[in-house]
Amino acid sequence: MCARLARWSAAELALMPSLQKRMHSTMNKADRFVVPVDRSTLPRGYLVATTYAGIKKAISPAPATDAAPQHAPKPDLTLLVSSTPASVAGTFTSNKFQAAPVVHATRALQAQGPHARARAVLVNSGCANAVTGQGGYEDTETLVKELQKLLPAGKHNGPDTASDVLMMSTGVIGVRLPLPQMLRGIQHLMRGHVLQSNPEAWLEMARAFMTTDTFPKLRTRQFKLGNRLCSMAAIDKGAGMIHPYMTSPGGLHATLLGMFVTDAPVATPTLQRCLEEAVRESFNCISVDGDMSTNDTILALANGQAPVIGTGSPVEGEISERTHPELVNIFAEELKAMSIEMAHLIVRDGEGAEKFVQVHVKNAGTYEQAHAIASSISTSALVKCAMHGEDANWGRILCAAGYAAVPSSSPAWSLDPTKVNVSFVPPPNASGLSPIHTLKNGVPQHVDEVKAAELLAQEDIYIDMDLQGGSWKEGACAEAVFWTCDFSKEYIAINGDYRT
Amino acid sequence: MCARLARWSAAELALMPSLQKRMHSTMNKADRFVVPVDRSTLPRGYLVATTYAGIKKAISPAPATDAAPQHAPKPDLTLLVSSTPASVAGTFTSNKFQAAPVVHATRALQAQGPHARARAVLVNSGCANAVTGQGGYEDTETLVKELQKLLPAGKHNGPDTASDVLMMSTGVIGVRLPLPQMLRGIQHLMRGHVLQSNPEAWLEMARAFMTTDTFPKLRTRQFKLGNRLCSMAAIDKGAGMIHPYMTSPGGLHATLLGMFVTDAPVATPTLQRCLEEAVRESFNCISVDGDMSTNDTILALANGQAPVIGTGSPVEGEISERTHPELVNIFAEELKAMSIEMAHLIVRDGEGAEKFVQVHVKNAGTYEQAHAIASSISTSALVKCAMHGEDANWGRILCAAGYAAVPSSSPAWSLDPTKVNVSFVPPPNASGLSPIHTLKNGVPQHVDEVKAAELLAQEDIYIDMDLQGGSWKEGACAEAVFWTCDFSKEYIAINGDYRT
Secondary structure, three states, rough: OHHOOOOOHHHHHHHHHHHHHHHHHHHHHHHHHHHOOOOOOOOOEEEEEEEEEOOHHHHHHOOOOOOOOOOOOOEEEEEEEEEEEEEEEEEEEEEOOOOOHHHHHHHHHHHHHHHHHEEEEEEEEEEEOOOOOOHHHHHHHHHHHHHHHHOOOOOOOOHHHHOOOOEEEEEEEOOOOOOHHHHHHHHHOOOOOOEEOOOOHHHHHHHHHOOOOOOHHHHHEEEEEEEEEEEEEEEEEEOOOOOOOOOOOOEEEEEOOOEEEEEEOOOOOHHHHHHHHHHHHOOOHEEEEEEEEEOOEEEEEEEOOOEEEOOOOOOOOOEOOOHHHHHHHHHHHHHHHHHHHHHHHHOOOOOOOOEEEEEEEEOOHHHHHHHHHHHHHOOOOHHHHHOOOOOOHHHHHHHHHHHHOOOOOOOOOOOHHHOOOOEEEEEOOOOOOOEEEEEEEEOOOOOOOOHHHHHHHHOOOEEEEEOOOOOOOOOOEEEEEEEEEEOOOOHHHHHHOOOO | HHHHHHOOOHHHHHHHHHHHHHHHHOOOOHHHHOOOOOOOOOOEEEEEEEOOOOOHHHHOOOOOOOOOOOOOOOOOEEEEEEEEEEEEEEEOOOOOOOOOHHHHHHHHHHHHHHHOOOEEEEEEEEOOOOOOOHHHHHHHHHHHHHHHHHOOOOOOOOHHHHOEEEEEEEEEOOOOOOHHHHHHHHHHHOOOOOOOOOOOHHHHHHHHOOOOOOOEEEEEEEEOOEEEEEEEEEEOOOOOOOOOOOOOOOOOOOOEEEEEEOOOEEEEHHHHHHHHHHHOOHHHHEOOOOOOOOOOEEEEOOOOOOEEEEOOOOOOOOOOOEEEEEEEHHHHHHHHHHHHHHHHHHHHHOOOOOOOOEEEEEEOOOOHHHHHHHHHHOHHHHHHHHHHHHOOOHHHHHHHHHHHOOOOOOOOOOOOOOHHEEEEOOOOOOOOOOOOEEEEOOEOOOHHHHHHHHOOOHHHOOOOOOOOOOOOOOOOOOOEEEEEEOOHHHHHHHHHHHOO
């Protein structure tokens, strides 16, 4: 270690934090956040296929020119098929202007009720099919019906086999889907040899989710439920219009596309409950720009095809809170951990993001109060600019806490300014750094500017705010964690540079 | 006109919109928005004085260097004195972390009740005196008491003459005021010859309000109340942490500093009611960055010294709703119009702002619903980037409307997506342009890109959203207007460039 450091001059060493920062910002995010997936960790009983259907090209045609395109066309249509109907759950945006695929999927899940099953999920990027009226809804229906015709007849447990194919769309608002291209695309995807299951096929599916994302987001994990070795794959995408608050078909909110695909045997209502819990503390706790999309959707599929392994108590049928409460807890924890992992990827790939910022609010009166304050801090333009500038500006943090829209259903709000502590703490991946306490019991502390600069030069910045119970001394231990990114000039460039 | 146009070539004429834009952005805002004030329109019975007390220098000392400072020091302490105790009203930030001067002024008004009077207002920039604990509160008290000692003994109507001096502060959070410099400054300001009333003295006062503002904000107006010719001067400042929601001492909200100073004879409770009404539809309807400050304060003073002119019915004593309902209506309208004028100046000088954007939401169920939707659109980072990019992106506008936090106390929310109209309309100062209808009854319309580009190339962009009553058909005509600016790279530079 010393030998390596010796290669740097003293002046260079003094520049280390900013060098490190520059390395991070120039290094391709794909090189850092796309991790290899082992074939053995892919869920059993699913096949995927992806194609370039020309959706983006149909919507924004390239200018007529003889010049060859600069880049190869990007995949924009992708299909997941389960060999047996899978338990299915979903959470959807609470935006009043729900896109057609969101309305369709919500209705499909509600029509089937507690025995909802899905055989396939179709996803497109390039066109959100949002604010497209009745015609847009019928487009989704047409595509779903076409797919149902082509799917092998499956054995169904559910009452409504007409709604066992779901769709997710992302892209431009207010434009109809290019149906002819997409119908041809579906024909192609359903050819026998195109549907596959291997790491490259799954990664290609993740690529087809992408819009302004800079890297595909795919992760897998394995866990045991009794004598079953379960696998779960997850895909999601951002990267703007990200401030989800997703709810269940009847009630909950979200703002991105995501999919959790597992071979675990889980009953539909249990899957729904576990997904809602997971989304509540992951996707509903992130913000890129504070804008909640019209299309946010997270789906979870569980087809029960996980293989039996030698040890563990036998699991027959699907697990539920009634039949296997302990196994449900294990599954719920795995799903939540994976949801947080996938939500973090969205923040890391936020439009223009150079920083990953965690805001941890402790000792509020209720979770909702802690969540509202953490959300307010994470959405503040001034806080996000300060993080971009590596400025330990706790004044802006406190200010954003002070105007948080604490739900009126919460107990009377009585945050006590004289009890608030604010610290910047070293992220888990940084060693040798100390916390910087900027405010203790509402009193500004002397801050060592050199140490603060070191801490804030990290790509990951962790902010802790302890409300010390406000005035609800007894039992006040509610906390919430929120994740956000910084605001950079690149964000403005992506979303606002003058049109040419 | 034709002759003038003939100087331009056809190619240059085609470039007119972008030329116009460039002219606006490079032209000093001070040259465009500082208007001369006529001495005869200044309110009677007030004197003002301004000095450079060194508050900014004391808080952020310049590095030790022999080099001469690049700029002359900026005024940072200013005083208004009324020759007789004036009726006084105030609205203050609803941020939980109210700064010391806000707490002090709130208590002063509450202590005096319906007969509240003020003899003087002291304002400093450079230090917000926010999150400074009990010590910070005592600093405000010390300054106010010092000023009271120096003021000539006035004749008081109110019960509590200890609270007839109010203070406003703006600047850095978490730092104590430099008391010795400020006490010396007050001594200087109270010297007989320093207090004056002339246009330059008032403009210098407006300069002392400035922080990141690029121009001083001062306006005056005159109106008749019966046989009295009343004058009103107003000063305010932004330019960041601007998303006010101000309330009265007991209840209302705001996030900037502003002062309305008139010689009209208005009773205190009437002045308070008129100010709250004016603030509700002006300062509480603007956003620069969505951040509500800890210091927002608007004060209004009315000392009744307006001269009698020949005509009009005689007005004796102070007007109130009970004694002079018609005159109160006239005064309320003048105050509201001036509040809107002053609120617009804040938006025009918003940090990094190149556009002035009006969002008009019509035919909601209640004013609160219309306000919440207009506020959501005006705060959306994506909408503000689109306006910066002159992009008629109604999808982002609709999306922001869809996630608006409509107050839960409002009637059940039932915005009907199939009824929404969205248009860009020409601002009043643009002739020869036509409206662009982007959405009618929820259906996207064909947009003439050339006309849209012309309209959006204007500095002022007007967005109209008609909800057509949602599902509250009867009596649904509630509307709200909000004003915001665009998000530019300059905003990021001002608030987030890496510290050197």
